[in-house]
Amino acid sequence: MSESRGLTQTRDRILDVAIETLGLNPDAGMAEVAAAAGVVRRTVYGYFPTRAELVHALTERAVTEIAGVLTASTSSDRAADEEWADFIARLWPLVHRYRVLVALRRGEFGKDIHALLGPVETMLADLVQRGQDQEVFGRHLPADVLSQVAWSAVFAIADNDVSGTSFGVAAPTVTSLLMLGVPEPRALTLAERRP
Incomplete structure:
Protein backbone atom coordinates (compact mmCIF):
# COMPACT_ATOMS: atom_id res chain seq x y z
CA MET A 1 0.00 0.00 0.00
CA SER A 2 1.36 3.41 -0.90
CA GLU A 3 2.05 5.96 1.81
CA SER A 4 -0.49 8.34 0.29
CA ARG A 5 -3.19 5.67 0.35
CA GLY A 6 -2.36 4.83 3.95
CA LEU A 7 -2.64 8.50 4.91
CA THR A 8 -6.01 8.75 3.18
CA GLN A 9 -7.26 5.64 4.99
CA THR A 10 -6.13 7.02 8.35
CA ARG A 11 -7.81 10.35 7.63
CA ASP A 12 -11.02 8.59 6.58
CA ARG A 13 -10.93 6.38 9.70
CA ILE A 14 -10.54 9.46 11.91
CA LEU A 15 -13.54 11.08 10.16
CA ASP A 16 -15.62 7.91 10.57
CA VAL A 17 -14.82 7.77 14.28
CA ALA A 18 -15.30 11.52 14.73
CA ILE A 19 -18.83 11.44 13.32
CA GLU A 20 -19.70 8.60 15.71
CA THR A 21 -18.03 10.29 18.70
CA LEU A 22 -19.60 13.67 18.02
CA GLY A 23 -22.93 11.95 17.37
CA LEU A 24 -22.86 10.67 20.92
CA ASN A 25 -21.49 13.91 22.35
CA PRO A 26 -21.44 17.03 20.12
CA ASP A 27 -19.06 18.66 22.64
CA ALA A 28 -16.46 15.87 22.40
CA GLY A 29 -12.92 17.12 22.02
CA MET A 30 -10.03 16.05 19.86
CA ALA A 31 -8.67 13.83 22.66
CA GLU A 32 -11.92 11.84 22.71
CA VAL A 33 -11.84 11.47 18.93
CA ALA A 34 -8.21 10.29 19.09
CA ALA A 35 -8.98 7.76 21.83
CA ALA A 36 -11.96 6.39 19.92
CA ALA A 37 -9.84 6.12 16.75
CA GLY A 38 -7.06 4.34 18.62
CA VAL A 39 -4.48 6.98 17.77
CA VAL A 40 -2.66 9.66 19.71
CA ARG A 41 -3.97 13.21 19.68
CA ARG A 42 -0.96 14.31 17.65
CA THR A 43 -2.16 12.05 14.81
CA VAL A 44 -5.60 13.66 14.78
CA TYR A 45 -4.05 17.13 14.92
CA GLY A 46 -1.76 16.15 12.04
CA TYR A 47 -4.80 15.75 9.80
CA PHE A 48 -7.05 18.34 11.43
CA PRO A 49 -5.10 21.09 13.23
CA THR A 50 -8.26 22.40 14.91
Whole structure:
Protein backbone atom coordinates (compact mmCIF):
# COMPACT_ATOMS: atom_id res chain seq x y z
CA MET A 1 0.00 0.00 0.00
CA SER A 2 1.36 3.41 -0.90
CA GLU A 3 2.05 5.96 1.81
CA SER A 4 -0.49 8.34 0.29
CA ARG A 5 -3.19 5.67 0.35
CA GLY A 6 -2.36 4.83 3.95
CA LEU A 7 -2.64 8.50 4.91
CA THR A 8 -6.01 8.75 3.18
CA GLN A 9 -7.26 5.64 4.99
CA THR A 10 -6.13 7.02 8.35
CA ARG A 11 -7.81 10.35 7.63
CA ASP A 12 -11.02 8.59 6.58
CA ARG A 13 -10.93 6.38 9.70
CA ILE A 14 -10.54 9.46 11.91
CA LEU A 15 -13.54 11.08 10.16
CA ASP A 16 -15.62 7.91 10.57
CA VAL A 17 -14.82 7.77 14.28
CA ALA A 18 -15.30 11.52 14.73
CA ILE A 19 -18.83 11.44 13.32
CA GLU A 20 -19.70 8.60 15.71
CA THR A 21 -18.03 10.29 18.70
CA LEU A 22 -19.60 13.67 18.02
CA GLY A 23 -22.93 11.95 17.37
CA LEU A 24 -22.86 10.67 20.92
CA ASN A 25 -21.49 13.91 22.35
CA PRO A 26 -21.44 17.03 20.12
CA ASP A 27 -19.06 18.66 22.64
CA ALA A 28 -16.46 15.87 22.40
CA GLY A 29 -12.92 17.12 22.02
CA MET A 30 -10.03 16.05 19.86
CA ALA A 31 -8.67 13.83 22.66
CA GLU A 32 -11.92 11.84 22.71
CA VAL A 33 -11.84 11.47 18.93
CA ALA A 34 -8.21 10.29 19.09
CA ALA A 35 -8.98 7.76 21.83
CA ALA A 36 -11.96 6.39 19.92
CA ALA A 37 -9.84 6.12 16.75
CA GLY A 38 -7.06 4.34 18.62
CA VAL A 39 -4.48 6.98 17.77
CA VAL A 40 -2.66 9.66 19.71
CA ARG A 41 -3.97 13.21 19.68
CA ARG A 42 -0.96 14.31 17.65
CA THR A 43 -2.16 12.05 14.81
CA VAL A 44 -5.60 13.66 14.78
CA TYR A 45 -4.05 17.13 14.92
CA GLY A 46 -1.76 16.15 12.04
CA TYR A 47 -4.80 15.75 9.80
CA PHE A 48 -7.05 18.34 11.43
CA PRO A 49 -5.10 21.09 13.23
CA THR A 50 -8.26 22.40 14.91
CA ARG A 51 -11.66 21.09 15.89
CA ALA A 52 -13.13 23.58 13.41
CA GLU A 53 -11.16 21.94 10.59
CA LEU A 54 -12.40 18.51 11.67
CA VAL A 55 -16.02 19.71 11.64
CA HIS A 56 -15.40 21.38 8.26
CA ALA A 57 -14.10 18.09 6.82
CA LEU A 58 -17.09 16.19 8.25
CA THR A 59 -19.47 18.71 6.72
CA GLU A 60 -17.74 18.52 3.34
CA ARG A 61 -18.10 14.74 3.42
CA ALA A 62 -21.79 15.02 4.34
CA VAL A 63 -22.44 17.55 1.58
CA THR A 64 -20.77 15.32 -0.99
CA GLU A 65 -22.81 12.29 0.06
CA ILE A 66 -26.11 14.15 0.39
CA ALA A 67 -25.67 15.97 -2.93
CA GLY A 68 -24.91 12.62 -4.59
CA VAL A 69 -28.08 11.10 -3.16
CA LEU A 70 -30.13 14.12 -4.21
CA THR A 71 -28.69 14.09 -7.73
CA ALA A 72 -29.42 10.37 -8.07
CA SER A 73 -32.97 10.91 -6.85
CA THR A 74 -33.81 13.82 -9.12
CA SER A 75 -32.27 12.77 -12.40
CA SER A 76 -35.50 11.74 -14.08
CA ASP A 77 -38.68 13.37 -15.34
CA ARG A 78 -40.88 12.07 -12.52
CA ALA A 79 -43.18 14.20 -10.44
CA ALA A 80 -41.36 16.19 -7.76
CA ASP A 81 -43.19 14.43 -4.91
CA GLU A 82 -41.94 11.06 -6.20
CA GLU A 83 -38.41 12.42 -6.43
CA TRP A 84 -38.64 13.84 -2.89
CA ALA A 85 -39.83 10.48 -1.55
CA ASP A 86 -37.00 8.71 -3.37
CA PHE A 87 -34.50 11.22 -1.97
CA ILE A 88 -35.68 10.67 1.61
CA ALA A 89 -35.58 6.87 1.17
CA ARG A 90 -31.99 7.05 -0.07
CA LEU A 91 -31.00 9.69 2.48
CA TRP A 92 -32.44 8.02 5.58
CA PRO A 93 -29.48 5.65 6.15
CA LEU A 94 -27.11 8.66 6.08
CA VAL A 95 -29.22 10.96 8.26
CA HIS A 96 -28.31 9.16 11.46
CA ARG A 97 -24.64 9.52 10.66
CA TYR A 98 -24.82 13.24 9.97
CA ARG A 99 -27.57 14.36 12.36
CA VAL A 100 -24.83 15.72 14.65
CA LEU A 101 -24.28 18.50 12.11
CA VAL A 102 -27.68 19.89 13.10
CA ALA A 103 -26.48 20.25 16.69
CA LEU A 104 -23.11 21.63 15.61
CA ARG A 105 -24.83 24.06 13.24
CA ARG A 106 -26.47 25.74 16.23
CA GLY A 107 -23.09 26.47 17.80
CA GLU A 108 -19.81 28.10 16.93
CA PHE A 109 -19.50 26.20 13.62
CA GLY A 110 -22.93 27.22 12.35
CA LYS A 111 -21.81 29.78 9.82
CA ASP A 112 -19.28 27.40 8.22
CA ILE A 113 -21.70 24.45 8.16
CA HIS A 114 -24.46 26.63 6.70
CA ALA A 115 -22.15 27.89 3.95
CA LEU A 116 -21.01 24.37 3.03
CA LEU A 117 -24.61 23.09 2.92
CA GLY A 118 -25.59 25.94 0.59
CA PRO A 119 -25.44 23.90 -2.66
CA VAL A 120 -27.60 21.13 -1.17
CA GLU A 121 -30.12 23.66 0.12
CA THR A 122 -30.27 25.28 -3.33
CA MET A 123 -30.89 21.89 -4.97
CA LEU A 124 -33.68 21.18 -2.47
CA ALA A 125 -35.26 24.59 -3.05
CA ASP A 126 -35.15 23.96 -6.80
CA LEU A 127 -36.88 20.59 -6.34
CA VAL A 128 -39.58 22.17 -4.18
CA GLN A 129 -40.03 25.00 -6.68
CA ARG A 130 -40.47 22.42 -9.43
CA GLY A 131 -43.04 20.65 -7.24
CA GLN A 132 -44.90 23.91 -6.72
CA ASP A 133 -44.84 24.55 -10.46
CA GLN A 134 -46.22 21.03 -11.02
CA GLU A 135 -48.84 21.73 -8.33
CA VAL A 136 -47.84 18.67 -6.29
CA PHE A 137 -46.40 20.81 -3.46
CA GLY A 138 -48.18 23.58 -1.62
CA ARG A 139 -47.48 27.26 -2.04
CA HIS A 140 -48.04 28.13 1.63
CA LEU A 141 -44.36 29.15 1.90
CA PRO A 142 -41.72 30.17 -0.64
CA ALA A 143 -39.83 27.18 -2.08
CA ASP A 144 -36.57 27.92 -0.26
CA VAL A 145 -38.30 28.19 3.13
CA LEU A 146 -40.59 25.22 2.53
CA SER A 147 -37.68 23.00 1.51
CA GLN A 148 -35.86 23.93 4.73
CA VAL A 149 -38.90 23.13 6.86
CA ALA A 150 -39.40 19.70 5.25
CA TRP A 151 -35.66 18.94 5.24
CA SER A 152 -35.33 19.91 8.91
CA ALA A 153 -38.20 17.60 9.85
CA VAL A 154 -36.25 14.62 8.53
CA PHE A 155 -33.31 15.46 10.81
CA ALA A 156 -35.63 16.15 13.75
CA ILE A 157 -37.09 12.66 13.38
CA ALA A 158 -33.60 11.17 13.16
CA ASP A 159 -32.53 13.11 16.24
CA ASN A 160 -35.36 11.46 18.18
CA ASP A 161 -34.38 8.03 16.85
CA VAL A 162 -30.77 7.81 18.00
CA SER A 163 -30.73 4.00 17.71
CA GLY A 164 -32.01 4.20 14.15
CA THR A 165 -34.61 1.53 14.88
CA SER A 166 -37.66 3.39 16.26
CA PHE A 167 -38.81 4.89 12.97
CA GLY A 168 -38.59 3.42 9.54
CA VAL A 169 -38.14 5.47 6.41
CA ALA A 170 -41.91 5.93 6.13
CA ALA A 171 -42.00 8.33 9.09
CA PRO A 172 -39.69 10.99 7.61
CA THR A 173 -41.05 10.44 4.11
CA VAL A 174 -44.70 10.95 5.05
CA THR A 175 -43.96 13.76 7.50
CA SER A 176 -41.86 15.76 5.05
CA LEU A 177 -44.34 15.21 2.20
CA LEU A 178 -47.21 16.41 4.41
CA MET A 179 -45.20 19.51 5.29
CA LEU A 180 -44.67 20.09 1.58
CA GLY A 181 -48.44 20.09 1.13
CA VAL A 182 -48.86 16.63 -0.38
CA PRO A 183 -52.26 15.11 0.55
CA GLU A 184 -51.98 12.33 3.12
CA PRO A 185 -53.24 9.49 0.86
CA ARG A 186 -50.65 10.41 -1.78
CA ALA A 187 -47.89 10.75 0.86
CA LEU A 188 -48.73 7.31 2.27
CA THR A 189 -48.73 5.77 -1.21
CA LEU A 190 -45.34 7.28 -2.01
CA ALA A 191 -43.92 6.08 1.31
CA GLU A 192 -45.21 2.54 0.74
CA ARG A 193 -43.34 2.36 -2.56
CA ARG A 194 -40.03 2.90 -0.77
CA PRO A 195 -37.94 0.14 0.81
